[in-house]
Amino acid sequence: MMAQPQTKQDRTEARLASAGGRPSGAGWAETARDGALARVRAMGLPEKRDEYWKFTRPDTLVQPEVPEAALLETDESPVFGEVDRLKIVFVDGVFDADASDDLEMSGLRIERLADATQADIHWARDLYGTLEERGQTPVARPLAALNTALARDGVVIHVTGAVPKPVNLIYRHESETSDAMLHHVVKLDAGASLTLLENGPAAARLNGVMEVDVADGANFQHVRTQGRDHERRAVTHSFARLGTESVFKSFTLTVNGRLTRNEAVIELTGDDAAAHVAGAAMGDGDFHHDDTVFVTHDAERCESRQVFKKVLRGGAHGVFQGKILVKEGAQKTDGYQISQSLLLDDHSQFFAKPELEIYADDVACSHGSTSGAIDEEALFYLRARGVPKDIATDLMTLAFLAEAVEEIEDETLRDEITTRLQGWLERRRG
């Protein structure tokens, strides 16, 4: 183990101590948790001088005290409310059985992590913390290891066939100082398919991890919204491993929130697989939003897409760190990455670090990153036809975000997200 600077180690120990140690009765997860704990100690929790945290200050995600986050009062209809789905509710990071549906549906098995650890579920034992651990190289992700070590709740989903309706994880935030750690494990057997929805702020501070193992020919669709609470903070990690001819698609909508860092770590290990990760983020003022993505191509003829769009206003900050790594032998890789920000004023800032690292000679990879203001010519054109300036700006903002939203395959879900985006814009218009 490398010696860490004293302060980093102190901070890490302080955080571990504040969490009250490893959950008791960890059962089959015990080994994974111990391993993760050792990794956290070896890596140390992130601090601002870490290269990977250059654009996002990790202090408030690491410190023992949770910064308060006021609860959002809204009479708005819940996201995905119109979708026929199986609801699983967590309140401030704790499973709420009364608010949830029965965890039973054809084509899958769902267990609560806290309960599942009591039973011997061999596939979960093999998976819990495994993808997170794999995701620690070549870049350390200590907050994910912290989660594996300490998370007390979450779900374990085993998808064996076709599932009749989406599973919706609903995250309610009811305490201004809640500190939630959720760890989900999803395993899709060969040919199985699942749509997973997530919505809500979860807590004043959330550390969320999801590990998804997509076997050959399986199909995983993921759409998530992160709530509208202005002061909430979140760091999330999605780890995915894709088998031959499998599909993984994930879209995240983020509006508001003081601090959000969403990491996606995806490994294409079977030929002809496809992974799409996309995000639309909008915020103003002290909004800080970071998408950090690492896609590894380790098989032939795989396709990956990263499409991230941010609308920033009133001094908001956006960050994108995205990497495509094409390993030796991953021929005919088709990799695409775009990150763009629309800056609605001069105070907002966007930091982008797009990276390609390619060790195969027959690949097609492209990436682009831009940041700019509303096109004045287009704005004038719309206004000259009678569209008021604020509505014209909103139309162009939605147009800007469209490429990311279009990554959502299901039309109903896509429309739902567009409606939410319109709602955010309308509220800002006043």
Place this chain on the structure above:
Amino acid sequence: MLDIKNLKVSLEEEDKEILKGVDLSVEAGKVHAIMGPNGSGKSTLSYVLAGRDGYDVTEGSATLDGQDILSMEPEERAAAGLFMAFQYPVEIPGVGNMTFMRTALNAQRKARGEEEMNASDFLKLVREKAKDLQIDPEMLKRPINTGFSGGEKKRNEVLQMSVLQPRMCILDETDSGLDVDAMKLVAKGVNALREQNRGFLVITHYQRLLNHIEPDVVHIMAEGRIVKTGGPELALQVEEEGYEHIKAEMA
């Protein structure tokens, strides 16, 4: 209907006067044409009337039915009944043509205190107008002007004009980039809109458009002023003798 008096306009960024006292009145039911060489200020006039940024009005006035349009926002001018067909219609990826037209129409109606048009009436209206202009329904679904040919863009301008039914239409070099067939189609669309209560100001460099949209009055603009006004025969004179000759004649 449209009254422009002694209009003087400078570029905001470089203290350069482009319009040096333009006087012009377009009556309801009439088509006026402005012809002039490049750099004479024709397009600046249309932009200033439509409300584009970057110009300083230093003197004079422009009113539409007695309302001072120069103090209005571009969208207010549109609601007041002014429409400018762009020389270069802007491509706006991601904003659907239909959504845009309906938003524009209803925003104008709302601004005028009228009832908004519902989706099915709107669809019917647009389909009917599009058919007259031989616009493919597929084109309506596409984002505004995105990937449209030059002719399609200009037809889309005329389509918007037909849907929005403005009082006063300004056509800025609508013939530029069009072949004869496309020009005829556009002219047909414009002619269909000619009526007693509507005025037109057709800005063009060449006489050829005026064979298809026949003007009642022709103005020659040079160096920021209207230097000569006459009937349709003036356009033919320009075609035969060129602008230099007319300018020399006026000097």
